[in-house]
Amino acid sequence: MDAQVLTVSTKGQISLPVEMRRQLSINTGDRLVAYAHGDTIMLKTLKLPTVDEFDAMLKEAQSWAASVGYKEEDVNDIIKSYRKEKRGQA
Structure with a gap:
């Protein structure tokens, strides 16, 4: 270096x-x-990322979410849970 x-x-x-x-x-x-x-x-x-790279990452994330059973309406609960967990670590 x-x-x-x-x-x-x-x-x-x-x-x-x-x-x-x-x-x-x-x-x-x-x-x-x-x-x-x-x-x-x-x-x-x-x-x-370029628009094409972003679209590819989004599709990959959506595919993963579907594979583990997440639905769009689960997103807010997941975010709240993550934020609560982070506050507990601070």
């Missing part, structure tokens, strides 16, 4: 070195996700 020292501008911005952008195929307008934990910041490229 290559390490680079970056400087934060007065506007809170950083610039990624050209070689790092080339290596990761990061282009103007691409989006990154920033994760912070303690004194660590991690950047990850965000690749949004």
